[in-house]
Amino acid sequence: MGSIKQDIKETYLGIYETAQEKWNDFTQFLAEAWPILAVLFLGLIAIWLYADPPPPRHVIMATGQPGGSYDVLGKKYAAFFEKKGITLELLPTKGAEENIAHLVDRKDPVQAAFVQAGAFNPHSVKGVQSLGTISYDPIWLFYRGPKVDTTNYMEVKARSHYFLSSRISVGEKGSGTHAQAMQILKVNGFEEGVNFLYLSGSKSVEALQKGEIDAAFIVDAYEAPNVQTLLKDPSLHLSAFPRAEAYSRLYPYMQILSVPTGGFSLERNFPSRDIKLMASTTNLLIDDRMHPALQFLFLEAAREINGKSTFFSSHGEFPSFKHTGLSESPVALHYEKNGSPLLMTYLPFWLAELVNRLIFVLLPFCALAYPVLLTLPGYRNKRMRRKIDQMYGVLKTYEQELTINFKPDTKDEYLKKLDLLEYQALQLKVSKSMSGDYYALRTSIDYVRNCLNRGVQPYQLQGDESSI
CATH class of the missing domain: 3.40.190.10 (Periplasmic binding protein-like II)
Known part of the structure; x- marks a missing residue:
């Protein structure tokens, strides 16, 4: 009996977690794609009002x-x-x-x-x-x-x-x-x-x-x-x-x-x-x-x-x-x-007219919106990848400065910069498909921090200069 209860509980938790995940993805999608969705919505309103206005009531x-x-x-x-x-x-x-x-x-x-x-x-x-x-x-x-x-x-x-x-x-x-x-x-x-x-x-x-x-x-x-x-x-x-x-x-x-x-x-x-x-x-x-x-x-x-x-x-x-x-x-x-029209035969006039207008408006709208909506996942990924690439660019700049012009008294300053960059990375809300890139960025930040903590001169072993 206990195993059945456990199975039910796990099933419930699985459904709950899946729903929560989908909801989070959806809210994230809205937050990222709202400009495009706003343009599409305005286009729908324009078609609704001007291409097929409702009939007058008088x-x-x-x-x-x-x-x-x-x-x-x-x-x-x-x-x-x-x-x-x-x-x-x-x-x-x-x-x-x-x-x-x-x-x-x-x-x-x-x-x-x-x-x-x-x-x-x-x-x-x-x-x-x-x-x-x-x-x-x-x-x-x-x-x-x-x-x-x-x-x-x-x-x-x-x-x-x-x-x-x-x-x-x-x-x-x-x-x-x-x-x-x-x-x-x-x-x-x-x-x-x-x-x-x-x-x-x-x-x-x-x-x-x-x-x-x-x-x-x-x-x-x-x-x-x-x-x-x-x-x-x-x-x-x-x-x-x-x-x-x-x-x-x-x-x-x-x-x-x-x-x-x-x-x-x-x-x-x-x-x-x-x-x-x-x-x-x-x-x-x-x-x-x-x-x-x-x-x-x-x-x-x-x-x-x-x-x-x-x-x-x-x-x-x-x-x-x-x-x-x-x-x-x-x-x-x-x-x-x-x-x-078939709709007027079976539906009240106002409802038949509304459905007819919806069909008239939604069909061309969908024809326009469908290819746009198809590009949204790619749009989201490109936008997120651009943010990650920007952080990699900042990280690369820090690394070059530490390699070429390192000064021991600036070590704490660079550590604070790396902490801030890591904090910015933590604020990113990425989809599961980009989790690998996300954790690769955080690993890279941690790698640079570890290099900075090695000693006086990052990225060099002690005694390298003397051996040369």
């Missing part, structure tokens, strides 16, 4: 008119971002024109916006990229009065002239509705009329239901409250687009949407036959300087919020990367091919 996004569908959609995005620890501030605007202006201005803090395709000239927009389209925005033309047979072109044209001479809302200037309405009217040969009213979506609905206007263009999602209000009003009619294919050829961003008979209301059998509608798409546009992590977060929000099945879109159809009108962000191109 983002401003331009939406649309208060109460509109973009405003509602923006609130859903804000709630999604809040769950990820990011504050998404929503900025209400009058529409697409103002949203684009915010993004183009390089000093403007707005970094993202909902903008209808076709509501801006892509050639005049700089510094803005697309994260894809996220929804359909059908072009609705509601009107009062007799129902028009959309298959009869002459009747449609006559009714159009009637609208142009009557009171018709074409959307607020600067909005996507106004841009789409003007394009449709102009391509049909109609110019802007004096009876045009530039009302917001909610005001157009109110005026149309009260009979204050005869027709109204509204470009908005099927689920939008304004659209639903007008679709449920049996006194109003909806104009279809039988020449939708022609519009899509003229404007590639235009999408053709099919509505089956009774699709809007089976009870009213509305519409009474299959019709086609034209639709723009909502672009998710960003400042091209936006942090990549935030771009991935916007794309994840689009997938979760806009990727659900709706009346006109199937599950997973959005975000889509077709007909965006602007160049896609490199992040969007990566997302289109590979989806979200």
Whole structure:
């Protein structure tokens, strides 16, 4: 039993001594190599702060008119971002024109916006990229009065002239509705009329239901409250687009949407036959300087919020990367091919982003630091060997002086010098690999001391001079 206790005790002592030895080596290493480690640490900080800065915790996004569908959609995005620890501030605007202006201005803090395709000239927009389209925005033309047979072109044209001479809302200037309405009217040969009213979506609905206007263009999602209000009003009619294919050829961003008979209301059998509608798409546009992590977060929000099945879109159809009108962000191109980064799928956003940044920073840092760290043991040995060599040099100087110019009355002075040199040697903290050099130095000091203590003339036997 006693032998077992002894073995355990010896094992414990061995582990303790080994740990203490490693710790001493480590502290000695830090004391000797701290300049190099400090340079490497500063390099890591520089890469961390400048090469890959963390994403901001506050983002401003331009939406649309208060109460509109973009405003509602923006609130859903804000709630999604809040769950990820990011504050998404929503900025209400009058529409697409103002949203684009915010993004183009390089000093403007707005970094993202909902903008209808076709509501801006892509050639005049700089510094803005697309994260894809996220929804359909059908072009609705509601009107009062007799129902028009959309298959009869002459009747449609006559009714159009009637609208142009009557009171018709074409959307607020600067909005996507106004841009789409003007394009449709102009391509049909109609110019802007004096009876045009530039009302917001909610005001157009109110005026149309009260009979204050005869027709109204509204470009908005099927689920939008304004659209639903007008679709449920049996006194109003909806104009279809039988020449939708022609519009899509003229404007590639235009999408053709099919509505089956009774699709809007089976009870009213509305519409009474299959019709086609034209639709723009909502672009998710960003400042091209936006942090990549935030771009991935916007794309994840689009997938979760806009990727659900709706009346006109199937599950997973959005975000889509077709007909965006602007160049896609490199992040969007990566997302289109590979989806979200693997870390974002399994980890919270802040942790996934932190790990991703660590990988981005540590890989090049390690590539730089690895060869440097490999040289540290050699650096330590060279530094220690230089100190030992310096002491050997001092010792050699003493020895030469004692050999050539020895004076008996200086013996005690040289002994003190040798004691001081030995004390300096004792202060050296050397690794085990250099123990031989360390003890060789102390032996050499002791050898010179012994020579000095031999007699009157060091390094010579008594009577040497007489024999010569």
